[in-house]
Amino acid sequence: MNFKDKAVRDMIDNLKNHYRVFVSNQFISYYLNESNIPKNDWIDIEDLIDSNKYFEGEGYDMERFYDQILTFSRFLDKLKKEVLSKMKGDVEKRLSRMSQDNKILYKMTIDNAPGNVKIFYDILTNLFMTVKKIDEKTNGPDRMMYGRHAYFKEIEKNLNV
Numbered sequence: 001m002n003f004k005d006k007a008v009r010d011m012i013d014n015l016k017n018h019y020r021v022f023v024s025n026q027f028i029s030y031y032l033n034e035s036n037i038p039k040n041d042w043i044d045i046e047d048l049i050d051s052n053k054y055f056e057g058e059g060y061d062m063e064r065f066y067d068q069i070l071t072f073s074r075f076l077d078k079l080k081k082e083v084l085s086k087m088k089g090d091v092e093k094r095l096s097r098m099s100q101d102n103k104i105l106y107k108m109t110i111d112n113a114p115g116n117v118k119i120f121y122d123i124l125t126n127l128f129m130t131v132k133k134i135d136e137k138t139n140g141p142d143r144m145m146y147g148r149h150a151y152f153k154e155i156e157k158n159l160n161v
Contacts, residue, residue: 001061001062001063001138001139001145002058002059002060002061002062003059003060003062003134003138004055004059004060005060005130005134007130008060008127008130008131008134009052009055011123011126011127011130012048012049012051012052012127013052014123015048015049015072015120015123015124015127016049016050016052018116018119018120018123019045019049019120020049022116022120025109026105027087027105027106027109027110028083028109028113031083031086031087032083034086035078035082035083037075037078041071041074041075044067044068044071044072045068045071045072045075047064047068048065048068048069048071048072051065051068062131062134062135062138062145063145065131066131066145066146066149066151066152066155067151069124069127069128069131069155070151070154070155072120072124073124073128073154073155073158073159074154074158076117076120076121076124076158076159077158079117079120080117084113084114084117087109087110087113088110091106091110094106095107121159121160124159125159125160125161128155128159128161129161132144132146
């Protein structure tokens with residue numbers, strides 16, 4: 001089932017902008033490349049943040065959208081549990097090999113990374129809750145797509161909702 005919603009479109013734009021800046025950071029991208037995030041997850045994330053291309057014509061496919069939210073929530077969980085902790089653990093080793101300019105940038109990246117990840121959580125949580133409301137409004141409380149699949153519990157656990 002497809003749907004259109006301007007608020008969802010705006011949240012995706014916000015998510016896309018934040019994501020592009022975050023992953024293009026040279027220090028973040030180093031750790032992301034070292035992570036074991038599956039290739040299909042990267043594809044789903046890119047599909048989600050690029051889904052506004054189809055907004056005007058087709059709208060969003062709700063089931064596919066939920067799948068992509070699940071993938072992004074897993075990505076955030078890996079960021080929080082693996083990538084950020086590895087970054088913090090490598091600080092001294094990495095700083096000892098850097099120029100003064102890179103040290104400053106690296107420290108800023110380390111200091112700002114948790115806040116940036118929290119922004120992702122906030123955007124994705126709002127997106128998930130909005131899509132859930134659209135699902136209920138469109139399909140009715142008894143026929144919602146939400147609840148038909150076991151992975152919704154995983155999304156809620158990953159997003160702490």
